[in-house]
Amino acid sequence: MTFKQQVIEVVRKIPRGKVVSYGQVAAAIGSPRGARQVGWALHTLDGDHSVPWWRVINNEGRISIKGNMMSTPLLQKKFLESEGIKVSKNLEIDIEKYRHHFASLLPM
DNA sequence: ACGGTGACACCAG
């Protein structure tokens, strides 16, 4: 089980219309300090729509994806809006309003 | 093994 595969598993669980931060994904796979690696894992998906990568944003509630402002970041904005998530002109999102909380790994 | 590279997160000023 590679790090990337674990990231994919977690991201697949994000429900439609919800978002999570890179750090949340990292914590969910047991690597609370691995936010940057999550970003790396998603960039390697290279447009794979079988994984809802667009539901992952940074903890500030902003689209953190790199690239030409005319292309990829706006694509993510488009996907999010298609799920009813409001995204401002400057790629900002009210993350606390849409944040999904993964179920705890441990039983209570 | 080693050093450079990042879709991050957090803190100081």
Place this chain on the structure above:
DNA sequence: TCTGGTGCCACCG
């Protein structure tokens, strides 16, 4: 707010 610096760690050559 916004910028810059730091810690972080999987991957690649």
